[in-house]
Amino acid sequence: MKIIDGKLLAQNLRAEIAAGVAKLKAEKGVTPGLAVILVGDNPASVSYVTAKEKACAEAGMYSREMRLPAETTEADLLAQVKALNDDPAIHGILVQLPLPKHISEKAVIDAIAPDKDVDGFTAVNVGRMMIGERCFLPCTPHGIIKLIEFSGMDLRGKHAVVIGRSNIVGKPVAALLARKETNATVTLCHTGTPDVAHFTRQADVVVVATGRPGTLTGDMIKPGAVVIDVGVNRIPDATKPKGFRLVGDADFESCSKVAAAITPVPGGVGPLTITMLLWNTLEAAAGGELRVIS
Numbered sequence: 614m615k616i617i618d619g620k621l622l623a624q625n626l627r628a629e630i631a632a633g634v635a636k637l638k639a640e641k642g643v644t645p646g647l648a649v650i651l652v653g654d655n656p657a658s659v660s661y662v663t664a665k666e667k668a669c670a671e672a673g674m675y676s677r678e679m680r681l682p683a684e685t686t687e688a689d690l691l692a693q694v695k696a697l698n699d700d701p702a703i704h705g706i707l708v709q710l711p712l713p714k715h716i717s718e719k720a721v722i723d724a725i726a727p728d729k730d731v732d733g734f735t736a737v738n739v740g741r742m743m744i745g746e747r748c749f750l751p752c753t754p755h756g757i758i759k760l761i762e763f764s765g766m767d768l769r770g771k772h773a774v775v776i777g778r779s780n781i782v783g784k785p786v787a788a789l790l791a792r793k794e795t796n797a798t799v800t801l802c803h804t805g806t807p808d809v810a811h812f813t814r815q816a817d818v819v820v821v822a823t824g825r826p827g828t829l830t831g832d833m834i835k836p837g838a839v840v841i842d843v844g845v846n847r848i849p850d851a852t853k854p855k856g857f858r859l860v861g862d863a864d865f866e867s868c869s870k871v872a873a874a875i876t877p878v879p880g881g882v883g884p885l886t887i888t889m890l891l892w893n894t895l896e897a898a899a900g901g902e903l904r905v906i907s
């Protein structure tokens with residue numbers, strides 16, 4: 614059984630990205646700039662945003678943090694996004710989700726200029742992805758494809774089962790797995806699927822993204838399957854300094870006894886999400902001219 618080391622893959626890719634940033638600065642005098650907007654103080658969001666800012670600095674990019682109070686109005690937030698759309702120092706704009714309930718996520722996401730939408734969340738980018746046009750691929754799904762390749766599995770002709778149909782992970786990862794370049798056969802399971810195990814037992818690779826610990830257990834997978842665990846769940850744990858520990862959506866203990874390879878939580882998918890965000894920001898700054906990464 615192999616643990617798929619997301620930190621190592623992320624480190625390798627980030628070295629390539631940092632080299633690309635240095636090249637773009639030297640040849641074009643352009644420093645890739647990412648604006649990160651966080652509204653409110655959701656603890657998971659604060660830690661994601663902090664990690665994104667640190668990763669940007671390490672790659673030699675410029676990052677502008679905008680931490681706004683939870684009471685920020687939708688009109689104010691839309692005005693901030695529009696100002697960033699017109700700011701030449703900013704190549705990528707990321708609005709951390711979820712937003713407070715009084716703000717429409719759809720309105721805010723669709724206000725981001727598609728050529729600065731480094732999360733790949735706007736309707737324009739999603740549409741481009743679905744019809745195979747050049748676009749920013751959504752970061753977590755793109756990172757998942759990279760992790761499966763890194764595990765040594767050739768996805769062509771394989772059966773991939775995705776559990777969860779969110780707009781951020783489940784739906785786009787199913788679409789990427791089914792693209793001709795990847796060529797997997799894809800089953801998308803969700804809360805309306807009566808017997809998820811019936812499908813996962815046939816799977817060569819299972820991607821679990823439900824936000825529910827214990828969604829996938831060892832008895833639900835085929836021996837030798839690859840398991841990609843997208844979940845990040847905080848479980849209260851008085852023995853830990855922070856009072857909680859992180860677990861995924863898969864039961865690591867039982868799945869790791871049956872799978873050929875599995876991503877750990879933390880240290881699996883998470884580092885790739887941020888890496889692919891840096892990748893998209895570099896691509897945005899290079900305007901499609903620089904192909905340092907494949």
Ligand code: GUN
Pocket residue numbers: 707708709710711732752753781886
């Ligand atoms: N919330 C959870 N994941 C993400 C992500 O990838 N991007 C943004 N903007 N918000 C998120």
